[in-house]
Amino acid sequence: MQDTKAIIPEPASSLLSFVQSNTGQNISSCYQCGKCSAGCPTAYAMDIGPRQVMRAIQLGLKDEILGSSAIWLCVSCQTCSVRCPREIDIARVIESLRLLSQAEGTPPAQREIAVFHRAFLQQVRIFGRLYEVGLGIMYNLRSGHFFNNMNRLPSLFAKKKLRLIPQRTKGVSDARRIAARVKKLESELK
Amino acid sequence: MAKVGSNTGNQTAERVYSYYPGCSQLATAEEYDVSARLVSRKLGIELRELEDWICCGASAAHSTDHWLSLALPAHTLKQAEEAGLPLAVPCAMCFSRLKFALHELENKETRDIVSHIIEKELSTAVAVEPMLKILADESLPIPVVKPLSGLKVACYYGCLLVRPPEVVKFDNAENPQTMERLMQRLGAEPINWGLKTACCGAGVAFPRLDVVLKLSYRLLSLIKASGADCVAVACPMCHANLDMYQKDMKAKFGEKLDLPVLYFTQLMGLALGFSPKELLLNKHITNPLPMLRKKELI
Numbered sequence: 001m002q003d004t005k006a007i008i009p010e011p012a013s014s015l016l017s018f019v020q021s022n023t024g025q026n027i028s029s030c031y032q033c034g035k036c037s038a039g040c041p042t043a044y045a046m047d048i049g050p051r052q053v054m055r056a057i058q059l060g061l062k063d064e065i066l067g068s069s070a071i072w073l074c075v076s077c078q079t080c081s082v083r084c085p086r087e088i089d090i091a092r093v094i095e096s097l098r099l100l101s102q103a104e105g106t107p108p109a110q111r112e113i114a115v116f117h118r119a120f121l122q123q124v125r126i127f128g129r130l131y132e133v134g135l136g137i138m139y140n141l142r143s144g145h146f147f148n149n150m151n152r153l154p155s156l157f158a159k160k161k162l163r164l165i166p167q168r169t170k171g172v173s174d175a176r177r178i179a180a181r182v183k184k185l186e187s188e189l190k
Numbered sequence: 191m192a193k194v195g196s197n198t199g200n201q202t203a204e205r206v207y208s209y210y211p212g213c214s215q216l217a218t219a220e221e222y223d224v225s226a227r228l229v230s231r232k233l234g235i236e237l238r239e240l241e242d243w244i245c246c247g248a249s250a251a252h253s254t255d256h257w258l259s260l261a262l263p264a265h266t267l268k269q270a271e272e273a274g275l276p277l278a279v280p281c282a283m284c285f286s287r288l289k290f291a292l293h294e295l296e297n298k299e300t301r302d303i304v305s306h307i308i309e310k311e312l313s314t315a316v317a318v319e320p321m322l323k324i325l326a327d328e329s330l331p332i333p334v335v336k337p338l339s340g341l342k343v344a345c346y347y348g349c350l351l352v353r354p355p356e357v358v359k360f361d362n363a364e365n366p367q368t369m370e371r372l373m374q375r376l377g378a379e380p381i382n383w384g385l386k387t388a389c390c391g392a393g394v395a396f397p398r399l400d401v402v403l404k405l406s407y408r409l410l411s412l413i414k415a416s417g418a419d420c421v422a423v424a425c426p427m428c429h430a431n432l433d434m435y436q437k438d439m440k441a442k443f444g445e446k447l448d449l450p451v452l453y454f455t456q457l458m459g460l461a462l463g464f465s466p467k468e469l470l471l472n473k474h475i476t477n478p479l480p481m482l483r484k485k486e487l488i
């Protein structure tokens with residue numbers, strides 16, 4: 001019995017049922033064929049691939065999943081979801097794990113990707129739309145990679161690719177109100 | 191369905207859409223917006239830009255905040271619903287986020303919560319269509335004045351236009367053909383190749399350029415080996431990843447690619463007789479002009 005416990009830890013059922021109810025996906029039906037990992041464009045860079053993520057949910061290996069790079073390197077291309085013979089929406093499952101890891105305060109295994117997403121949404125809250133130059137500056141400052149993309153600036157300027165002035169929209173008040181109301185709702189849901 | 195009415199003095203049916211350009215199309219992907227508007231006007235399609243629209247949240251919102259990822263596009267869906275016209279969307283990312291939101295809003299409980307967030311009653315009675323579907327509509331005549339003869343084009347769809355099918359409801363997830371048929375109508379020759387819905391690395395270029403280089407190089411090297419002269423895309427992220435980093439790929443993988451990457455609307459524009467300048471063909475990092483001159487297309 002001791003051995004079985006080591007393999008299938010206590011909270012297995014709780015993680016499994018959380019993810020299943022959160023996503024509406026029947027993860028227990030995954031029979032580990034590996035088609036998801038085979039088609040995943042970023043699996044090569046992950047510590048555990050999508051197939052292993054699915055198995056880890058079945059086994060309740062919560063810390064391993066929430067601390068994995070897989071949940072951050074998933075680019076939501078949807079290939080796994082479209083190809084799964086068990087019709088599990090794997091991309092959606094991984095998205096829910098990414099959200100869970102943030103809700104639980106797990107440090108992201110790919111810190112820069114999390115920093116990028118936050119810097120992006122910050123632009124939306126400030127301007128109502130993405131300000132690409134602002135995103136570049138904020139990403140560099142927050143990630144600590146101060147000179148990221150700097151070598152590209154001459155060619156971007158030469159081709160007039162960069163829009164230096166942020167776009168103006170009166171919708172910025174809508175964007176800010178929506179962001180504030182989402183925050184309020186999410187704190188109520190906690 | 192687009193509103194169809196008769197256009198005085200013109201035999202072509204008038205098609206009217208609301209238009210959601212998306213943030214990138216007014217910045218780094220300006221040429222996509224400009225060429226989409228030019229081509230639409232030429233084909234008798236009227237695009238009415240939504241007023242004071244806001245960002246869809248892109249992958250940043252749905253990666254980090256479930257309700258925000260629904261509420262931001264829901265605001266746009268509500269604007270489109272109020273305008274009473276189908277919504278035309280050039281950017282594959284915006285298109286995907288709007289379609290995902292529509293899909294999720296079919297659930298009454300979700301719809302009530304998102305309606306509460308945006309303080310407006312939402313419905314799902316709004317059509318969202320990718321610019322590619324609208325402009326490639328085979329019932330729409332294309333008055334080609336300059337056929338793209340001898341131009342071999344690799345049509346690249348990427349992920350978000352065609353996946354997942356039950357959400358986007360457009361073409362085919364593994365082997366779409368819309369762009370190929372369009373290119374044939376323009377007189378170009380679409381090539382066969384195997385990765386047209388494979389991922390280019392999407393939005394991770396800032397934090398993980400190595401991933402983008404690997405994935406995008408895989409696409410470009412296959413396209414090059416397949417004998418294409420250029421790549422046609424319908425997404426600003428695909429465009430940036432394939433166009434901007436070819437020098438980095440040469441340094442990393444040792445292959446000189448020099449493969450121009452154009453928006454499908456720019457190729458349409460060339461066939462319709464617009465000049466390279468009007469189509470902003472000079473804005474790409476990988477310069478397409480020498481290749482187009484060699485092919486005597488400009």
